[in-house]
Amino acid sequence: MFHVVYASSALQPFSKPELQALLEHARKKNAKLGLTGMLLYKDGNFMQVLEGEKEAVMKLAAIIERDPRHKGVLILLRGTSEEHLFPNWTMGFRDLADDNAAKTPGYNDFMNTPLTDGEFSRDPNRCMKLLRLFKKNM
Template sequence: MYELVYCSKASPDLTHEDILSILETAKKFNSENNITGCLLYYNQEFAQILEGERDVVMSLYEKIKKDKRHTFVVLLGTGNKPNRHFADWSMAYKDLDNEVEAPLKSDFMKT
């Protein structure tokens, strides 16, 4: 199982609808391509973990990097691991700006 982690800065004009649209795309593509992971949003920044087959993860990351809805995409790490951490989520989403005190895992949006 291959894992990739990056962070990025949301574009200044990013809207709530943009985030919903990203999640909609992710839900469809990721479930069809055996990708799982989580997307965090905090203080106008994203952090995302993608897990799946190496080639699929890398080509998705290449598309994500070019997405105008964020900038300053920085790769934080890649590697292999024995199992998925987010096996049940095509892309778990958490907005930490609005629910800082909520327990993290139980409050994930399941997409």
């Protein structure tokens, strides 16, 4: 199973209905492509993991990178794993600005860190740790 993780910044902050529309479309398309993953959004920044068959992941990642609704796409991680890291979601989603995200055990460590912060590109384990927090607590 191949996965890629990136961070990016929205050109303009997404409203809840805009995020909902993006997700609805993404989930339908990911299901068709056999892809899974998770999208985090916080204060205008995204972090997303996409996983599945390598060619399909790379192709979609290239499409997403060209999406004019965001910029500064920075690949944080690329790799393979024995199994799906996020098997149950065509695209899990959390808005980390929501109150309940703050209650997620372990999130304290990340609360003041923008998703595009250099700490994630410097240390890919940090972004996996963040993604796993929300995998456990969806």
